[in-house]
Amino acid sequence: MVKLEGVRRKLGPGVQFHCEDFHASEGVQLALWGPSGCGKSTMLNLISGLLRPDSGVIRIDGKEIQGLKEGQLDEFRAQRVGFVFQTFNLLAPFTALQNVLLGMRFADVLPAKEWKPKATEILERVGLGHRLHAKPATLSVGERQRVAIARALANRPKLIVADEPTGSLDPKTSDAVMDLFLELVREKSLTLLLVTHERSIAERLPDLFDCSRLVEEVAS
Ligand SMILES: Nc1ncnc2c1ncn2[C@@H]1O[C@H](COP(=O)(O)OP(=O)(O)O)[C@@H](O)[C@H]1O
Ligand SMILES: [Mg+2]
DSSP, X not given: OEEEEEEEEEEETTEEEEEEEEEEXXXXXXXXXXXXXXXXXXXXHHHTTSSOOSEEEEEETTEEOTTOOHHHHHHHHHHHEEEEETTXXXXXXXXXXHHHHHHHHHHOOSOHHHHHHHHHHHHXXXXXXXXXXXXGGGSOHHXXXXXXXXXXXXXXXXXXXXXXXXXXXXXXXXXXXXXXXXXXXXXXXXXXXXXXXXXXXXXXXXXXXXXXXXXXXXXX
16 A cells, blocks of 8 residues: 655755655554654655655555656645644634535545535544534634544545644543544544554554654765
8 A cells, every 4th residue: 555665855964764665555554653853754744745755666555656746746645645633734714514625625536516415424423513613713622633534534535644643632632532533544444654753652553663763864
C-alpha cells in the first residue's frame, strides 16, 4: 500500500531526511514513532504528497507519486488520502456538517447527491448527530477531532494519515478519541499511518516503525 525506496529530502544546511526502505501493507495500522524532531512529520508529508522528495521512489496503492505534476498530486491527495492533524484544521466559519461536506466537494469522488446523507451518517457514527450545525469554536476539543476524523473518512480513502492526532487532547479524551478512531479504521479495513512521539499511543496500534534514525547529517 505504501512503499518508500531510497527517499531523501534536504531539510537544512547539512541535514537531510533519509528513508532507505519502508513498507506498509494494505489494511495495517502502523505507528510512526520516535522523539520530537526525528522526522516523523516529514515522512508523513512525503507519503501524503504534501512534501516532495529530492530523490527516491514513493509508491502509494501501486502508483508512484514523486513524479506527479502539482495538479495531479493535489487530485491524488484529495481522492486517496484522509488527513487528521494535531490541531484539527477545521474551517472556523463553517459548521461540523459543512466542514465534512467541503472535503467531499473538493475531492469529488462520490456522486453529489450522496454528499449530505454520507456526511450526516459519518458524523452520527462519531457521536455528533446532535451537533451537525455547530461551529468548531462551540465544540470541545474531543468533538473537534471527531469532526476531523469524520471529514477524513467521508470520501472513503484507503489510506488515512494522522499526525499526533491526540496531541491536543487531555489523556481521557485522547483515549476515547483513539478508541473511536481505531474502531472506525478497522471496521472499514483502512490503512492507517499514525505519527506519535508517545509510546503509550504507539502501543495501541498493531505495528510500529521506529523513526529515530531518519534525519542524518550530510556534507553541505
Ligand atoms: N521545512 C523545513 N526546513 C528546515 N528544517 C525542517 C523543515 N521541516 C522540518 N525540519 C527539521 O527537520 C527535522 C524533522 O522535523 P519533523 O519531521 O517535523 O519532526 P517530528 O515530526 O518527528 O517532530 C527537525 O529537526 C526540524 O527542525
Ligand atoms: Mg511532527
